[in-house]
Amino acid sequence: MAIGNKTDRRILRTKEAINRAFLEVFSEKEFDRITINDISERANVNRGTIYLHYTDKYDLLNRCIDDHLDKMISSCTLTKFIQEKVEENEAIEALKSLFNYIQENFLFFSSMLSSQKTSVFRERIQKTLTSSIQEKIDMQGINQGMDKELIIQFTATAFVGTLEWWIMNQMPHPPEYMADQVWTLFERNNINS
Amino acid sequence: MAIGNKTDRRILRTKEAINRAFLEVFSEKEFDRITINDISERANVNRGTIYLHYTDKYDLLNRCIDDHLDKMISSCTLTKFIQEKVEENEAIEALKSLFNYIQENFLFFSSMLSSQKTSVFRERIQKTLTSSIQEKIDMQGINQGMDKELIIQFTATAFVGTLEWWIMNQMPHPPEYMADQVWTLFERNNINS
């Protein structure tokens, strides 16, 4: 959702507090054992207030994921627009900011992936990235004679798998390195040939 | 403080936010150049809300100082009550928690002391500690034949000076070490002779 700067400060603050509290509790407790009261207490927010913004804890989980994935995507499309006509560097920069975003929000991603609900989260992130890649490939239009669906599927799963590996291994390499590596892998395999 | 009724969560949150924001801005900007708007923006709070709790920025500064000094004092009288009848260890433990409190709130103390208004803050902390020491000495009643005022003054200034040195030199020793050292200095000079 667009984070309109016009929203009431109280709303922004409580949402942030709830999100942060939810993530904290999530990293400590199995999701099914998390109670709304846990979150409200941690967020220092009245329990009823949570129901003012989210229908239940499942909704909270989903909106939390959506929120982060949106931010993640926009964090790298943002830098894409800064440099207008670059091709190669543009992509690598976008990758860098993506890895950077994950690094900055490591708590979120790692607890999401550590959860038993891993599959749910992986599906979501894959779906998000797939559509994002789709746009990119459509715009480039340089993949003549190849099955588009196949390319997308291949790229997305490979990418998500790489992300997951990177996250679950506590980010053994810096974002810049990862961006370079992933890019050369993409290059070698299909995308710009 | 005095009223046992629980305070509204909103009040607690905004006061915390304002305090934190004020400290942040304070550590970046000279006090006279700080504007209420700076603080409200940083705290993500409406400007008018600050006037709901503080009359002006001077009041805010004072209440902020009072708040921290109160917490500092109670942080070490608290541990004093845990162990009822201990004498020596009791005092050292109290000292430790005091140094620990300062360490945990280093940003506050160091920016207070770094300010041009250093003298103001030093006076306040000295006054607080003086009355605290006064109580202690009164209760102990083992300083026969010595001028009480003199002892208090001596102890307080020495102590505050030590604190100031410790803070301004980025806490070169851990709280435990400081507590031991300060205690032996007290012992050697007057208090329990």
Place this chain on the structure above:
DNA sequence: ACTCTTTTGTGTGATATACAACAAACGTAT
């Protein structure tokens, strides 16, 4: 089966805060 406790949604009136506008005081440059 039955208690007992916890959690969940939902609702009500009270209140803290947001927002926007305002006049006065202040600072600063011309």
Place this chain on the structure above:
DNA sequence: ATACGTTTGTTGTATATCACACAAAAGAGT
């Protein structure tokens, strides 16, 4: 001295959140 932008307190209205209460649902233990 004058003009002009900035900061300050203050106000009035709207609303987000509070505390609290309640009944239904869900678990947990016997």
